[in-house]
């Protein structure tokens with residue numbers, strides 16, 4: 001029998017809203033949350049560009065407003081969109097941050113959670129590189145659990161109960177992260193995640 005050694009908890013600086021050690025690719029696609037509004041919801045997304053292909057530079061390019069519309073037929077449809085997420089977890093578990101967690105990223109669009117609309121105002125959006133029907137990787141589950149634990153520690157307004165998929169807050173319009181995302185597996189890892197301390 002072996003005992004797994006947990007990696008150290010991730011750290012978020014609440015002053016800057018940045019995750020220590022993440023690759024930072026800061027996006028111009030964000031603005032301030034409404035006055036007095038704190039993050040109360042975590043929204044899990046799935047994305048791949050082009051759809052079904054992993055590993056390219058295109059998600060960074062979309063979220064920074066530099067996606068070349070002529071590089072792929074699908075890009076022509078989406079190249080002008082001003083969208084972002086706070087963070088992306090790549091297939092190998094690497095975390096990329098686009099928007100400071102205290103700011104409002106533009107990830108959910110038309111949406112509602114428990115009767116409250118405009119989820120971007122009060123949520124943090126995390127993308128997993130993947131598709132609705134491709135299993136997400138072990139490294140992604142580990143990274144999402146570690147990031148979620150760090151967010152819960154940094155922002156006490158978040159709770160483990162208020163975590164939803166994009167498909168839950170935009171039903172009929174969005175399907176991500178899809179049936180391939182194993183909620184029970186994620187929640188079990190989150191329950192086991194070491195408690196992160198806070199800074200800032």
Ligand SMILES: [Zn+2]
Nearest residue numbers: 045046166176
């Ligand atoms: Zn989404």
